[in-house]
Amino acid sequence: MKLAGDDAIARQEDERTATYRVKLPRQVVERPLLQVARRVLIALTVLVVTALIVWIDRDGYNDNSDGHVDLLDSFYYATVTLSTTGYGDITPVSDAARLTNIFVITPLRVLFLIILVGTTLEVLTERTREEWRLKRWRSTLRDHTVVVGFGTKGRSAVETVCASGLKPEQVVVVDPSPKVVESANAHGYAGVTGDATRSSVLLQAEVQRARKIIIATQRDDTAVLVTLTARQLNRGAKIVAAVREEENAPLLRQSGADAVITSASAAGRLLGLSVLSPHAGMVMEDLIQKGSGLDLVERPVTKAEVGLQPKETEDLVVSVIRGHRVLGYDDSAVGSLKLTDRLITITRVTPMTQLAPDMKPTPRG
Known part of the structure; x- marks a missing residue:
């Protein structure tokens, strides 16, 4: 996979046209x-x-x-x-x-x-x-979310995390296009115009103090370079990256990404599922679309649920997170729930789940 060719030309062009300056959102009364x-x-x-x-x-x-x-x-x-x-x-x-x-x-x-x-x-x-x-x-920016690339993937990712309670002022968008950064400003997000493979650009986005980094670039080789640079600047942040080709996913993980989403494969699986079962495809699309219909929610185990099995809870439990392991609801290793566990449940969106996603969702009837 090429990492230098076209990206080197893109960076040279970016150096001539971009200012690498932070642009904060504001309401413009008059031009x-x-x-x-x-x-x-x-x-x-x-x-x-x-x-x-x-x-x-x-x-x-x-x-x-x-x-x-x-x-x-x-x-x-x-x-x-x-x-x-x-x-x-x-x-x-x-x-x-x-x-x-x-x-x-x-x-x-x-x-x-x-x-x-x-x-x-x-x-x-x-x-x-x-x-x-x-x-x-x-001076006040701490534990924020940096989004590299504000195309379709990046914009959808930001909308999803904001639907879970993240404030727009806690989002910083990095993109080489000034027009894209202006679009991010219009949505209430701070923006940095520049090539995110450069550490100087990521430092403008205060990536060294970020809690989460979302990498949604258009090219897989760019995603690898951004991941390497971001991980070098911030060892503790959670980095999630998207790639087009599944064969590049291991390289992203080796570069420091905590999770890698293969966009082409995921879209292909959803297409195949929709062909075999249109209704199942609709349900899956509903699950991945945050803030409407059914949602996948990660929440802590409540005191009342300690000692119960996943199927005995009032919610539809899909998986149990114990330590660094993700166990299925029917895994024999789960046994009874512990207070330190976290549950991944399917819940219907209500005002309560939108305002407080970590709270126990409304019981299903």
């Missing part, structure tokens, strides 16, 4: 270009109004060059006056013109300066605010 255009329009309006005021009272002004003020001179005077340049070649000489300068043109000059200076200050303030938000985000 920046629209804000600038609106302020420029206001400034031009102030300029035109000032020029018209001068031109209407042109007899009260004196031009040192030819003695009279025309429309062009009015715009010239308005420009140098509002910008506080003041060459002095055109001056108000009548009392009316001087009063107009005091009570009308001077407030317009102040308004013009406020528009120009205000725009600059807002840009600086926005930059400072964004840097403050980023520092605060980094």
